[in-house]
Amino acid sequence: MDKKLLDILVCPICKGRLVYKPRVGELICKVDRLAYPIRDGIPVMLEQEARRLPADEEVTG
8 A cells, every 4th residue: 555645545534644554455443444455456445345443442552
């Protein structure tokens, strides 16, 4: 993932910062508890494509 791209990407819902998780290929919004997938190197920033994070899943970073 390009560092410059990561610096400008925000959550499409709350406009908050995202946490990049390269091992799982996701961008995480801590506020909305959503994980946006990265497919073929392209972030999919659609709410309907995001995975809801369970309450017990810790988000660090």
